[in-house]
Amino acid sequence: MHATTLGQRHEPAAIHSAVVYHKESGDILHIHHLVVFEGADATALVASLERDSIETAKRADCDPSEVATLTLGERTLQPGSEYRVDPGTRTLVQSSGVTRSAIERTRQKPHLR
Numbered sequence: 001m002h003a004t005t006l007g008q009r010h011e012p013a014a015i016h017s018a019v020v021y022h023k024e025s026g027d028i029l030h031i032h033h034l035v036v037f038e039g040a041d042a043t044a045l046v047a048s049l050e051r052d053s054i055e056t057a058k059r060a061d062c063d064p065s066e067v068a069t070l071t072l073g074e075r076t077l078q079p080g081s082e083y084r085v086d087p088g089t090r091t092l093v094q095s096s097g098v099t100r101s102a103i104e105r106t107r108q109k110p111h112l113r
Contacts, residue, residue, distance in 0.1 A: 013038045017072045018049045019092070020057040021085040026093075028083055029067060030057045046071075 012035045020030040032053035036042045050069040057067055070085055072092060077083065082095040 010037050012036060013040070014042060014074050016046050016049055016074060017077055018053040019070050019072065019083070019085060020053050020062065020067050021070065021087075023066055023068050023087060026085040026087045028085065029062055030060060031077065032056055 014036045016034045016036065018032045018034075019028045020032070021028045030053060032049065034045055034049050034052075036045055050071055053069050054064060054067070058064055068085075068087075068090075070090055070092065076092065078094075084093050084095060085091070086093050
């Protein structure tokens with residue numbers, strides 16, 4: 001991933017992620033990525049990551065009382081992998097199989113309003 005401004009290519013200094021998941025099942029309903037480029041105030045941006053993740057999930061009609069967030073380290077998620085959260089330990093668990101998009105899975109969850 002990179003950005004181009006005024007013809008110059010910029011690589012990100014860091015990529016942070018947070019997942020919004022159903023508190024009981026551990027199903028991931030939304031993945032929120034934060035791309036930080038050199039010179040940005042990463043501390044302030046990362047501090048807002050969970051709040052922004054919940055706000056995005058609300059706009060997708062998730063009931064905030066039924067979901068929780070888990071902030072992940074840099075580049076934790078591997079493309080093409082499927083994940084869930086173990087609600088008891090609040091840890092990310094990699095599943096086998098090919099992932100569907102987060103949007104597709106969200107629309108199929110009966111506990112979403």
